[in-house]
Amino acid sequence: xxxxxxxxxxxxxxxxxxxxxxxxxxxxxxxxxxxxxxxxxxxxxxxxxxxxxxxxxxxxxxxxxxxxxxxxxxxxxxxxxxxxxxxxxxxxxxxxxxxxxxxxxxxxxxxxxxxxxxxxxxxxxxxxxxxxx
Numbered sequence: 282x283x284x285x286x287x288x289x290x291x292x293x294x295x296x297x298x299x300x301x302x303x304x305x306x307x308x309x310x311x312x313x314x315x316x317x318x319x320x321x322x323x324x325x326x327x328x329x330x331x332x333x334x335x336x337x338x339x340x341x342x343x344x345x346x347x348x349x350x351x352x353x354x355x356x357x358x359x360x361x362x363x364x365x366x367x368x369x370x371x372x373x374x375x376x377x378x379x380x381x382x383x384x385x386x387x388x389x390x391x392x393x394x395x396x397x398x399x400x401x402x403x404x405x406x407x408x409x410x411x412x413x414x
Contacts, residue, residue: 295344296331299376330374336367343377344395
């Protein structure tokens with residue numbers, strides 16, 4: 282049975298910083314939280330994304346270095362397809378970005394890194410706490 286480790290402080294900080302950027306965009310666009318799209322997910326969606334152990338560990342890796350789903354799968358002892366699915370979720374949410382592709386034995390290997398970080402203000406914390414319940 283696999284250990285379900287909780288996200289570490291770096292991962293949570295990364296996600297909360299992403300939430301701040303989304304909140305700023307929401308204020309700028311006056312977008313209602315119920316109208317979130319894949320380009321602008323709300324706080325609950327982002328928290329759900331990092332609540333999965335595979336995504337949390339992958340995000341921690343991407344925030345430290347450039348890596349591929351294959352490398353992360355090997356490190357975590359998971360199947361590549363399973364990790365690749367979770368990496369696609371992180372990319373769709375804008376938490377990571379594609380930086381390189383390589384041809385490896387007839388397949389294309391994708392390499393990602395975490396996106397830039399910033400700090401939270403009081404308004405974002407309020408939105409985060411409200412959306413969590």
